[in-house]
Amino acid sequence: MSELSSLDNDQPLxxxxxxxxxxxxxxxxxxxxFALYPGEVLAIVGxxxxxxxxxxxxxxxxxxxxxxxxSYRMRDGVLRDLAELGEAERRFLFRTDWGFVHQDPxxxxxxxxxxGANVGERLMAVGWNHYGRIRDTxxxxxxxxxxxxxxxxxxxxxxxGGMRQRLQIARNLVTEPRLVFMDEPTGGLDVSVQARxxxxxxxxxxxxxxxxxxxxxxxxxxxxxSHRVMVMKGGRVIETGLTDQVLDDPxxxxxxxxxxxxxxx
Amino acid sequence: MTAMIxxxxxxxxxxxxxxxxxxxxxxxxxxxxxxPGECVVLSGPSGAGKSSILKMIFGNYRCDSGRIGIRxxxxxxxxxxxxxxxxxxxxxxxxxxxxxxxxxxxxxxTIDVVAEPLIVNGVAREEARERAGRLLRRLxxxxxxxxxxxxxxxxxxxxxxNIARGFISDLPIxxxxxxxxxxxxxxxxVVVELIAEKKTRGVAMVAIVHDDEIRHLIADRIVxxxxxxxxx
Numbered sequence: 001m002s003e004l005s006s007l008d009n010d011q012p013l014x015x016x017x018x019x020x021x022x023x024x025x026x027x028x029x030x031x032x033x034f035a036l037y038p039g040e041v042l043a044i045v046g047x048x049x050x051x052x053x054x055x056x057x058x059x060x061x062x063x064x065x066x067x068x069x070x071s072y073r074m075r076d077g078v079l080r081d082l083a084e085l086g087e088a089e090r091r092f093l094f095r096t097d098w099g100f101v102h103q104d105p106x107x108x109x110x111x112x113x114x115x116g117a118n119v120g121e122r123l124m125a126v127g128w129n130h131y132g133r134i135r136d137t138x139x140x141x142x143x144x145x146x147x148x149x150x151x152x153x154x155x156x157x158x159x160x161g162g163m164r165q166r167l168q169i170a171r172n173l174v175t176e177p178r179l180v181f182m183d184e185p186t187g188g189l190d191v192s193v194q195a196r197x198x199x200x201x202x203x204x205x206x207x208x209x210x211x212x213x214x215x216x217x218x219x220x221x222x223x224x225x226s227h228r229v230m231v232m233k234g235g236r237v238i239e240t241g242l243t244d245q246v247l248d249d250p251x252x253x254x255x256x257x258x259x260x261x262x263x264x265x
Numbered sequence: 266m267t268a269m270i271x272x273x274x275x276x277x278x279x280x281x282x283x284x285x286x287x288x289x290x291x292x293x294x295x296x297x298x299x300x301p302g303e304c305v306v307l308s309g310p311s312g313a314g315k316s317s318i319l320k321m322i323f324g325n326y327r328c329d330s331g332r333i334g335i336r337x338x339x340x341x342x343x344x345x346x347x348x349x350x351x352x353x354x355x356x357x358x359x360x361x362x363x364x365x366x367x368x369x370x371x372x373x374x375t376i377d378v379v380a381e382p383l384i385v386n387g388v389a390r391e392e393a394r395e396r397a398g399r400l401l402r403r404l405x406x407x408x409x410x411x412x413x414x415x416x417x418x419x420x421x422x423x424x425x426x427n428i429a430r431g432f433i434s435d436l437p438i439x440x441x442x443x444x445x446x447x448x449x450x451x452x453x454x455v456v457v458e459l460i461a462e463k464k465t466r467g468v469a470m471v472a473i474v475h476d477d478e479i480r481h482l483i484a485d486r487i488v489x490x491x492x493x494x495x496x497x
Contacts, residue, residue, distance in 0.1 A: 037350060195371045206385075228349050242324065242349045249326045253282035260283060 011073060013038045013179060013211050014059065018068035021054050028054040030235045032068070038178065041205055041212045043222035043243065045258070046232035052215045053183060055232065059213060060100060060181045061090065072179075095125045099172030099180035103187045105164035109156045109171065115142060116152040119171050126175055141170040145200060162193035166200065173204060180205075182214040186221055198224050219262060223247055231255045268298035268336070269438050269469035270322060275331035275345065277317055291317045292493040295331065301437070301467040304460060304483050306474060309490035315473045318490065319440045321345075322471060323362045324352040335359060335438070357385060360438045363431030365424065365446055375418075375426055376401065376411040382434045393433075400429040403455055421447050432459045439463060441472035445479050457482050 012035035019032040029051040057063035102108040119138040145166040186194040231239040239252045275295040292314040307315040320326040328345035379397035404425040
């Protein structure tokens with residue numbers, strides 16, 4: 001099983017060193033360093049304004065850091081500084097080797113074109129040109145994310161919130177990325193819809209041996225999906241460790257506050 | 266060492282920052298070991314720190330000082346200082362934990378909940394499910410329930426699902442936190458049998474059991490936790 005081999009891999013997939021970002025004089029993110037390994041799911045938790053979304057943008061090369069750097073192991077096995085990649089390599093990352101699941105599916109999908117085209121587009125971007133094969137693969141992926149294949153020709157604007165989010169996941173995973181960034185992937189969904197989505201993501205991540213970085217303010221999401229967690233406050237990582245360790249034995253005052261603020265169901 | 270688990274002066278204190286930084290000492294000077302094929306039972310009154318010690322051995326609670334040596338794939342790793350990835354690797358292929366309560370994952374069928382630990386260790390799905398079925402049958406979970414998620418089951422049924430999930434693996438270390446707590450006599454006897462089978466396969470176990478009769482049946486050695494009490 002892929003999970004077994006990938007978790008034993010000793011070469012990090014992504015390395016952040018001394019990352020910082022200032023907006024004018026305001027530091028949004030300060031001195032973040034960590035390594036992410038293949039098959040590992042890292043949750044970044046913290047309140048609004050803690051810097052977690054800024055960090056996600058830095059890690060996924062959507063934002064240039066004020067200091068520090070992010071390196072990524074390309075498929076040839078070489079660890080490369082993201083800031084020094086050429087345009088073709090960046091395109092390869094964005095279109096193929098990485099996925100990005102936005103909180104708002106409208107940001108990650110083209111709302112007016114069919115579900116099949118939304119999924120197929122990522123394949124065409126990497127050179128697939130056989131219509132039948134693209135449609136077959138798109139159908140397979142709709143099925144994997146539990147969308148009725150009969151809806152393949154409908155546009156996501158006719159879908160429910162939960163379906164849109166699952167379609168966004170299919171669109172991201174169809175190119176078999178090695179790393180997926182997720183920004184509040186269950187935000188704004190009903191609780192029952194969240195549970196279904198989480199369960200689906202959990203299975204896909206483990207079946208595909210994906211590495212993922214998930215930004216969430218919901219500790220239950222972190223508990224269910226992640227191996228490791230980083231707690232952010234005021235732009236800094238204040239506590240990090242195994243997810244159950246941090247949630248069951250939180251050390252920092254702020255983490256204790258976060259954990260104790262969860263209302264029992 | 267030949268022991269599978271060896272604790273030396275392990276210590277744990279909780280600092281409650283939300284209660285004005287109150288220090289809550291849990292245990293200190295925890296030292297004992299468990300050999301292959303041996304079941305060590307922790308004894309002591311509620312609140313003495315038995316569960317905390319199990320959680321420290323599983324890496325769920327952090328260890329403030331001292332050492333928790335775990336024999337993992339032929340080498341000894343100190344869990345007190347191990348990296349998160351090492352702890353995950355140890356949990357996948359060395360240490361299993363049977364807690365009192367099932368952390369139910371929504372929508373996953375009982376048979377798959379039980380088979381999962383085998384599947385992540387590379388056993389084929391069909392074989393894993395077959396072994397899961399055998400164990401569920403021994404623990405008297407009716408076959409018509411196997412395809413349902415355990416979240417709707419009674420407390421006793423959930424516990425038996427949890428036991429099946431804990432005992433299905435071939436891991437060399439098992440931590441048992443009250444595995445027989447809410448079971449009837451017939452199912453308690455099954456758990457005692459399962460523990461005996463693990464011993465013959467050389468599995469090292471650390472257990473918490475309140476029932477004197479069960480303790481008598483499974484314990485090779487008893488470690489009194491009150492001697493590790495850290496309360497000032």
